[in-house]
Amino acid sequence: MIHTNSESDLTSMSSPKAYYVQSPSRDSNDETDKCSSTNGRCPSDSPLYSRPSAASSSSTAACSRVSGNRRRWNKHYCNVVAEEKGTAAYIDGDDDYDYGDRGYNSMLCKWLAVVVGFGMCFGGICLLVWGTSLPYKAQVNIKSLMVHNLYFGEGSDHTGVPTKLLTVNCSASLAIYNPARFFGIHVSSPSANLIFSEITVATGQMKKYYQPKRSKRTVLVRVMGRGVPLYGAGTALAAADASGGGIPLKFEFEVQTRGYLVGKLVQTKHRTRASCPLLINSKRTKQIIFEHDSCQYGL
Structure with a gap:
C-alpha cells in the first residue's frame, strides 16, 4: 500500500527542532563546578530526545556549531576565572608578607629609638659629670x-x-x-x-x-x-x-x-x-x- 504524505506532514518533519542555551550562573561558587563539568550539551544529547533520521540533519549541524561555540566560550571564561583567583591569592600572600615586614620594621625602629635615647641620656649624664669635675x-x-x-x-x-x-x-x-x-x-x-x-x-x-x-x-x-x-x-x-x-x-x-x-x-x-x-x-x-x-x- 502506498502512503501519501500530506503537505502538512512534510512541513512538520522538515522544520528544525527547538534547542536551548544555558547562561552562566551568577553564583561565584558555581564557577569552578561549571568549568569542571560539561555544560554545553545539545538537546539532542539527552537520552529522552529521539533523533529523526534525515529530516533533522540541519538541526543537528546547527546544534553542533552552537555547542562548539559554547565550549570555546566556557573554556575562555574558566581560564579568566582561574587567573583571577590565582592573582587574588598572590595578592593576599603579598599583603601578608608586607604586613609581617612592616611589623618587623616597626619593632626594629622602636628598639633602635630606645637604644639611641638611652645612649643620649647616658652620654649627657657623663658629659655633665665630666664638666663638673674640671675645676x-x-x-x-x-x-x-x-x-x-x-x-x-x-x-x-x-x-x-x-x-x-x-x-x-x-x-x-x-x-x-x-x-x-x-x-x-x-x-x-x-x-x-x-x-x-x-x-x-x-x-x-x-x-x-x-x-x-x-x-x-x-x-x-x-x-x-x-x-x-x-x-x-x-x-x-x-x-x-x-x-x-x-x-x-x-x-x-x-x-x-x-x-x-x-x-x-x-x-x-x-x-x-x-x-x-x-x-x-x-x-x-x-x-x-x-x-x-x-x-x-x-x-
Whole structure:
C-alpha cells in the first residue's frame, strides 16, 4: 500500500527542532563546578530526545556549531576565572608578607629609638659629670729639699773621656691636696729632676698612689745622681762651689692626677709642673725650705 504524505506532514518533519542555551550562573561558587563539568550539551544529547533520521540533519549541524561555540566560550571564561583567583591569592600572600615586614620594621625602629635615647641620656649624664669635675684640680706645693750629700771629682765617662763627675743624693718633700668632693684621684710623677746648666745631675720618681676626696697628703721623693759626667760644665761647677756662694741648681717636678668618675669610661686628668731654683754648697748640706712664691707652677 502506498502512503501519501500530506503537505502538512512534510512541513512538520522538515522544520528544525527547538534547542536551548544555558547562561552562566551568577553564583561565584558555581564557577569552578561549571568549568569542571560539561555544560554545553545539545538537546539532542539527552537520552529522552529521539533523533529523526534525515529530516533533522540541519538541526543537528546547527546544534553542533552552537555547542562548539559554547565550549570555546566556557573554556575562555574558566581560564579568566582561574587567573583571577590565582592573582587574588598572590595578592593576599603579598599583603601578608608586607604586613609581617612592616611589623618587623616597626619593632626594629622602636628598639633602635630606645637604644639611641638611652645612649643620649647616658652620654649627657657623663658629659655633665665630666664638666663638673674640671675645676677640681689637685693642688701641689713643694715644701723643702734635703741634701744628704754632694761631691764631685775627676773621672771619665763610659767611653773613657776624662771629665769631672758629680754625685748627689737628696730628697724633696711636697704636699698634694685633692679638693674634689665626690671622687678620689690617682697621683703619679713621671719625672723629678735636679738640673745644673741644662744637664740633669739627679733624677727621681714618685711612687703612684691613690688619694681620697678632700684630703691632703705629704709625699717624699728621692732624687739621686751618681758619677754624672759634667764635661765642659764641670769647670763652672767647681768654681761656683769654691767661691762659697753655692752651686746654682734647679729642681723640676711634674705631678699627674687621674680621677675615675664613671668607672674608666669617664676620666678627668690634670697635670702640674713646678720649678724651684736653689743653691747647694758641698761643704754645708742642709734642708732648703721653699716659699710658695719661690717656685713656679704651671700646666
